[in-house]
Amino acid sequence: MNNANPVIPLFDLNYGQEEEEAVLRVLRSKWLTMGGEVEAFEQEFADFCGVRHALAVSSGTTALHLANIVADVMPGSEVICPSLTFAATANAIIYTGGIPVFADIASLSDWTISPEQIAKKITKDTKAIVVMHYGGFSCKMDEIIKIAQSHKLAVIEDAAHAPGSTYQGKKLGAIGDISCFSFFSNKNISTGEGGMICTNNDEYAERIKIIRSHGMTSGTVDRHRGHAFSYDITALGYNYRLDEIHAALGRVQLKKLEDGNRYRRLAASRYKTGLKKLASIKLPFGDRHAEANFHFFPVLLDESIDRQALMAYLRSVGIQTSIHYPPVHNFSFHRQYFKTQNMNQTEYIAGHELTLPLYVGIKDEQIDFIIETLNRYFRDI
């Protein structure tokens, strides 16, 4: 392969005729928002995760905002969260007036939030803990739940990366008090934009239903079906609804999820076997392969490797890569929320992490080409 060959993208959609048919089904139904498709998607997602309630929303970010609202995060509340994440994890706290308190990761091989760091950062103002299952690998949920319970704090799972991953046999997103999924284009379930909130808490679910749709006590479909004639507004609400087209896409994608995750695990195994010989690369998360959905494939580069130069070289031979993540506490806007300096492990990983292409449909030859290219690069530098 060389420059003239097709690029191996970082991710690709797992879309086919089923998605086209689902969209057509909605268009022909002439009902576009919060109807039968959304209801069915919610029920199917709740059954899949093993939770009492799944509530569809317009994105993972709006899911996180609603989660913080129902966890009663308010101006001045502190919420402990990771920094090695996408900015939305912290932004959703800030939307409510809450203060993100960043905690370091567990270790240089487990890049999820550290329970010890969480425990150290709890104050009288702490209201909740937001965890993020990095790349679809579970946080240390037993320890985190224990800490949360002993301080009466809500646990919000940012499960944007995690549909189908498990922890001790339980689906991620079914362990904390409330969890938030994203269906953005690069996620394991992709609908373009979209999200889901899961919870076993009936009161949270009732509040979310109302707040996601302007605070109204009935929706358009209820009135259309004759179940309601008017509405009251009982809370400050938003328009965070999911529409029927995205829900129909989500239903098809959910059906493909387990097979897709299996495909990703096999591709990850091929990478792992091939990369073992490369001294310049380490793989995180040890032997937790079977539990993960491999949302992406992160590796840790040796300190001697110039990451920018490597990324540019890979790009020049048609391999797209990325970085997960620039730490949130270092962004110009978020620096105002960062007071302690104990983020050494987060900063180390952020400085040396590289994400390689992984998606349903990536071919063995493409993975082998990536491994060979890395081999050649490290040999020649």
Ligand SMILES: Cc1ncc(COP(=O)(O)O)c(C=O)c1O
């Ligand atoms: C960890 C994490 N949290 C939250 C989000 C926000 O999701 P969305 O893009 O659907 O708003 C994303 C996705 O992009 C994410 O990766």
